[in-house]
Amino acid sequence: MLSRLRGLMGRLFHPLAKALLAAKVSPDAVTVFGTLGVLVTALWAFPTDHLVAGAIIIGLFAFLDSLDGTMARLAGRSGSWGAFLDSTLDRLADAAIFCGLAAYFLLHHEGPTRAWGATAAIACLVIGSMVSYARARAEGLGMTANVGIAERAERLVVSLVCAGVVGLGAPVVVLVVALVVLALASLVTVGQRIATVRRQALAAVVPATSEG
Ligand SMILES: CCCCCCCC/C=C\CCCCCCCC(=O)OC[C@H](COP(=O)(O)OP(=O)(O)OC[C@H]1O[C@@H](n2ccc(N)nc2=O)[C@H](O)[C@@H]1O)OC(=O)CCCCCCC/C=C\CCCCCCCC
Ligand SMILES: O=P([O-])([O-])O[C@@H]1[C@@H](O)[C@H](O)[C@@H](O)[C@H](O)[C@@H]1O
Ligand SMILES: [Mg+2]
Ligand SMILES: [Mg+2]
Numbered sequence: 001m002l003s004r005l006r007g008l009m010g011r012l013f014h015p016l017a018k019a020l021l022a023a024k025v026s027p028d029a030v031t032v033f034g035t036l037g038v039l040v041t042a043l044w045a046f047p048t049d050h051l052v053a054g055a056i057i058i059g060l061f062a063f064l065d066s067l068d069g070t071m072a073r074l075a076g077r078s079g080s081w082g083a084f085l086d087s088t089l090d091r092l093a094d095a096a097i098f099c100g101l102a103a104y105f106l107l108h109h110e111g112p113t114r115a116w117g118a119t120a121a122i123a124c125l126v127i128g129s130m131v132s133y134a135r136a137r138a139e140g141l142g143m144t145a146n147v148g149i150a151e152r153a154e155r156l157v158v159s160l161v162c163a164g165v166v167g168l169g170a171p172v173v174v175l176v177v178a179l180v181v182l183a184l185a186s187l188v189t190v191g192q193r194i195a196t197v198r199r200q201a202l203a204a205v206v207p208a209t210s211e212g
Helices: 002-022 027-045 051-074 080-108 111-140 152-167 173-204
Strands: none
Touching: 002 051, 002 152, 027 051, 027 080, 051 080, 051 152, 080 111, 080 152, 080 173, 111 152, 111 173, 152 173
16 A cells, blocks of 8 residues: 555655765665664664653664665666665564564553553564565565555554654554554455465466376
């Protein structure tokens, strides 16, 4: 869904991408910097109950994930190394965000909120990784699986906006429910990707002839 905004993001980041390339900054440096920014912020801000600052700063660093690709395409340097680095470091950033949220529930809440919140955050991490794995495996086999209701942009927007809103004073149940729904939506996305790959794989099977 939000991946439709990819083109718009590219146009938005075009001037900054040009300026950074002119300053001899590489797309890989932006990828690494953005990941480190998310990692450090998520593992500091969420476990220490700074939900608003965490959501805003992580959101800003996460946008660098759009800038790196824009820079690579502008420089005519997008390729398999960059694609590998980008996707692999995205998994590290995602792990930090959802582990940070799990730590927030474990350290600052009691009872059912603590149990449901931490479990839902870890479920988002594990099932979200399955979503990404399904796509990576499909692409490794020469197919595509870039479909689904909870792709990475949706997972980040829902988790960060709800964390921010709770930090601003909304009841914590808002974040718990959002994470439970996100884990379920991620599971649906895994199913959608499996169905897409199955269609492609079966269409590629040459039917056996009746001749012996
Ligand atoms: C109360 C409400 C508050 C409202 C807050 C506002 C919320 C914001 C709402 C919406 C924002 C929506 C933005 C999402 C758009 C996402 C579009 C999208 O899908 O973009 C994709 C990007 C990047 O993905 P990817 O890395 O795959 O693409 P690239 O363009 O990089 O291309 C990859 C190829 O490039 C090559 N390459 C790459 C790197 C490299 N080093 N070398 C290379 O060669 C290679 O070929 C690769 O294959 O995804 C994203 O941008 C991630 C999503 C970011 C979403 C951030 C969400 C922030 C939201 C909220 C945060 C703040 C909340 C604060 C709330 C405060 C309290 C109210
Ligand atoms: O597959 P997914 O997790 O929903 O979404 C993402 C892809 O849209 C993106 O191209 C890739 O760089 C990310 O690492 C991640 O895989
Ligand atoms: Mg990127
Ligand atoms: Mg990425």
